[in-house]
Amino acid sequence: MIGLIVARSKNNVIGKDGKIPWKIKGEQKQFKDLTLNNTVIMGRRTYEEIGHPLPNRKNIVISRTMNYQDNNLITVDSLEKALQLVEGNAYIIGGYNLFKEIIPIVDIMYITEIKKVVEDGDVFFPEFNEEDFTIQETEENEYYKRLVYTRLAPKK
Numbered sequence: 102m103i104g105l106i107v108a109r110s111k112n113n114v115i116g117k118d119g120k121i122p123w124k125i126k127g128e129q130k131q132f133k134d135l136t137l138n139n140t141v142i143m144g145r146r147t148y149e150e151i152g153h154p155l156p157n158r159k160n161i162v163i164s165r166t167m168n169y170q171d172n173n174l175i176t177v178d179s180l181e182k183a184l185q186l187v188e189g190n191a192y193i194i195g196g197y198n199l200f201k202e203i204i205p206i207v208d209i210m211y212i213t214e215i216k217k218v219v220e221d222g223d224v225f226f227p228e229f230n231e232e233d234f235t236i237q238e239t240e241e242n243e244y245y246k247r248l249v250y251t252r253l254a255p256k257k
């Protein structure tokens with residue numbers, strides 16, 4: 102199973118100045134629940150922002166310039182190689198390029214829509230065809246809405 106987890110603003114921003122431009126208490130609980138004991142795959146900049154491997158998960162960083170290695174941490178130079186090393190479910194956790202590469206083959210996308218417009222964002226979630234997915238709303242509060250996009254079986 103290949104999944105993707107992202108939080109995006111109303112205007113589709115996911116990053117600004119190398120960081121996620123909001124802090125909402127409890128918002129990352131779903132991320133932890135989904136990824137624990139599975140594999141997270143991320144771009145080099147996303148890894149550097151987090152600053153360390155996420156515990157109790159296999160961490161795969163994709164980079165052509167750096168080679169981070171540690172307990173539960175490996176670096177490879179393509180998404181294809183990363184997908185061959187997955188243990189459990191694979192969750193792509195950013196950024197832009199990896200989301201764009203995985204959307205055509207992703208099984209499920211956990212998209213949290215942050216109820217905020219972010220000015221001057223510099224990384225966005227890629228455009229995709231919503232008609233390829235069924236959409237289920239799983240949670241809503243004053244700060245965000247959670248949507249689960251499950252890929253429809255390919256039409257015969």
Ligand SMILES: NC(=O)c1ccc[n+]([C@@H]2O[C@H](COP(=O)([O-])OP(=O)(O)OC[C@H]3O[C@@H](n4cnc5c(N)ncnc54)[C@H](OP(=O)(O)O)[C@@H]3O)[C@@H](O)[C@H]2O)c1
Nearest residue numbers: 107108116119120121144145146147164165166195196197
């Ligand atoms: N809101 C959210 O849910 C969310 C999630 C994740 C990240 N973010 C934000 O997004 C921003 C970072 O995302 P980003 O798109 O700028 O960077 P990124 O995807 O995290 O990292 C980009 C780097 O990853 C490597 N890379 C990506 N695709 C590759 C491929 N196919 N083959 C080989 N290497 C590849 C390259 O590293 P090298 O240059 O080393 O070759 C590339 O420069 C930050 O602001 C972060 O906070 C937000």
